Amino acid sequence: MTGPPLTHPTHDQWLVQIDAELDGELSLVERAALAKHLVTCAHCAGARASQLEVRVALARSAGNPHAFVVPRPVIRPGALALWVAIALGVGLLAGWGAHQRWGGPGSGTPLEETRGTIVVH
Numbered sequence: 199m200t201g202p203p204l205t206h207p208t209h210d211q212w213l214v215q216i217d218a219e220l221d222g223e224l225s226l227v228e229r230a231a232l233a234k235h236l237v238t239c240a241h242c243a244g245a246r247a248s249q250l251e252v253r254v255a256l257a258r259s260a261g262n263p264h265a266f267v268v269p270r271p272v273i274r275p276g277a278l279a280l281w282v283a284i285a286l287g288v289g290l291l292a293g294w295g296a297h298q299r300w301g302g303p304g305s306g307t308p309l310e311e312t313r314g315t316i317v318v319h
């Protein structure tokens with residue numbers, strides 16, 4: 199494959215666009231371009247799904263699970279901590295799954311407790 203044209207955004211730029219789209223900051227033209235890319239790019243589509251899940255969690259923690267967008271000021275303070283918590287949760291679940299799959303006695307209990315804590319949150 200030859201290099202993409204200069205006007206073709208990189209994945210990093212798409213991730214910025216995804217962020218803006220979910221904040222309701224993209225024009226229709228930009229949203230259309232993003233939608234087209236997502237059809238062909240599982241990487242960015244997955245990133246968008248993750249971003250959406252984070253926003254759902256944020257909206258829920260803000261007491262408004264049916265919000266259409268999470269306003270920036272609400273995202274800022276807790277976003278980083280939530281990202282870390284979610285990353286930890288995903289990591290623990292993946293580790294837990296791998297543990298189940300590949301066996302290995304003894305060390306299942308702490309992971310189980312941590313999972314329970316995350317679910318309660």
Ligand SMILES: [Zn+2]
Binds near residue numbers: 209
């Ligand atoms: Zn992409």
